Amino acid sequence: MKLGLSDEERMVQETAREFADSEIAPVAANNDAEGRFPADIVKKLAELGFMGMLIPEKYGGAGLGNFCLVLALEEINRVCASTGVTMSVHNSLATSPIIKFGSDYLKETYLPKLATSEMLGAYALSEAEAGSDAASLKCRAVKDGDEYVVNGTKLWVTTGAHADLFIVMLRTDTEKRSKGISAFVVERDTPGFKVGKKENKLGLRGSSTTELIFEDCRLPAKNLIGEEGIGFVIAMATLDGGRIGIGTQAVGIAQACLDASVAYAKEREQFGRKIGEFQAIQWKIADMATAIEASRLMVYRAARMRDMDVPHTKEAAMAKLFASEAANRAAREAVQIHGGAGYLKDFPVERYFRDARITELYEGTSEVQRIVISRSYLQA
């Protein structure tokens, strides 16, 4: 169903669907198997305007909103979650803090390069001792004239091995907690900065996840986003958008699980009948499809609210929580419907099952989403 999409929105969705099916689907399993980052695909996504979807046209972006981003992201994630997270992080986590909070200098210097993916973006909040409790981060930036001297290590940075620009949350005041954090733009070739260990992961194997190491790294003060002390506000406002992106990733993965399950149920025969004729399989399909529709509506609503610039922290957390749990149920049932075949790499549901798992973990675990949601009721 088209759900009242405008011509522009439908065009974005169809373009993404066509590109996903013709260019990404044929290479997704191989990229996963070989742990290969889809650099060539990212370039083509940029040519379609999909790497600068939120960037205003005056900086070379597509000037579209979060709703269009969601429409495109679902299609990309339906065929490859590694490509999907690369696109989501670049658009939601790397470009949006500069668009929303950056100075004219930061906008003019970086947005045109991010729009074409000449610079690929990443976002570094997490540290070894600061995951769910991100406000306890320790990576330090000390002001020295018109520079900041940075020391410390960031962990788990998506696209870390390939990104050129990093949005990094650093501690500028040790006396304060969340109000002692500031956000910076860090270029990859800054002296004293290097990308560390690459993690070996269960899923998203085409996406790199790395450490970032700062050793007396000198950052120009003009790379501060906004002002000192508002870094945590920037980080959380940015994550509201990121969570809509991960909720959408979950919808894409779940839809892929459903599509594969329906096809298999119509084709596989046991006891002289298609397995889709058994009520046990029919109910799994019905539950998967219903949860996907509900998830999709939740991410649509959150994205529309973000575009309207109305508070949407709760709605983004709800969409991510619901969609990620639905995707994991869908992936589990998709493997079940495929029987033993679902456990083999010959069928894509094995990859969907591994990729779905991350959606309940990053950009805030499900427990953290529940904290965010309940806080909006109990502390209102």
Ligand SMILES: Cc1cc2nc3c(=O)[nH]c(=O)nc-3n(C[C@H](O)[C@H](O)[C@H](O)COP(=O)(O)OP(=O)(O)OC[C@H]3O[C@@H](n4cnc5c(N)ncnc54)[C@H](O)[C@@H]3O)c2cc1C
């Ligand atoms: C593949 C991958 C990519 C990532 N990409 C990025 C990235 O690009 N940038 C970035 O900054 N980070 C990134 N992360 C980090 C990710 O956001 C964190 O892993 C996540 O926020 C959880 O933090 P943690 O791993 O330290 O878990 P912990 O915070 O140690 O949590 C462990 C468990 O305790 C639970 N828990 C913690 N506190 C509470 C509480 N108060 N109440 C109830 N339960 C609680 C958690 O829900 C979880 O179940 C990535 C992680 C992965 C695996």
